[in-house]
Amino acid sequence: MPENRTIRPRRHIKQKIRPGGPAPEAAILNALNAAEDLIGQYQGWAIDDLENLWQAFMAAASDGRADAKRLSELYDIAHETRGQGGSFGFPLISVLGDSLCKYLDGRTSVTDQDLDVVRIHILAMKATFRQGLKGAQGNLAKELAPLLKAFRERVDPNQAQIQMRRGNETRP
Secondary structure, eight states: OOOOOOOOOSSOHHHHSOSSOOOHHHHHHHHHHHHHHHHHHHHHHHHHHHHHHHHHHHHHHHSSOOOHHHHHHHHHHHHHHHHHHHHTTOHHHHHHHHHHHHHHTTOSOOOHHHHHHHHHHHHHHHHHHHTTOOSOTTTHHHHHHHHHHHHHHHHOTTHHHHHHHHTOOSOO
């Protein structure tokens, strides 16, 4: 049976803190300013991510080679965009990105109809950003999620079963 050991750090956290840092109020203000800078930078990131998503889609759709590698690339970009959208005040982009991720999750090939679903999601994300639809837009974010779920399931009736098996369909 393995022997239990207690590991004691050589230096305690108190020894690692340098004296003379900013006052708590100044630290909070610095953090808020840094967050504001990131929000400003998000505009550029979002444009780049949405363009990369569109280019990846066009590459997959145009030459009929929507193979597992390309679908994985689409998923990865959509996943990144989904995460950033909510963090930077665009929850509709997160809702759309989440739906797209759920649709692409685990696919190794797609039909033309599947590509239409992907295209609609990407165009909706681009329109949301282009129109500057920040915030929840009333109840739109809540209403959109079940509509997208119904859309995914109408195009691919297996979608609900796949998501339930993966545990991804805890919310619409």
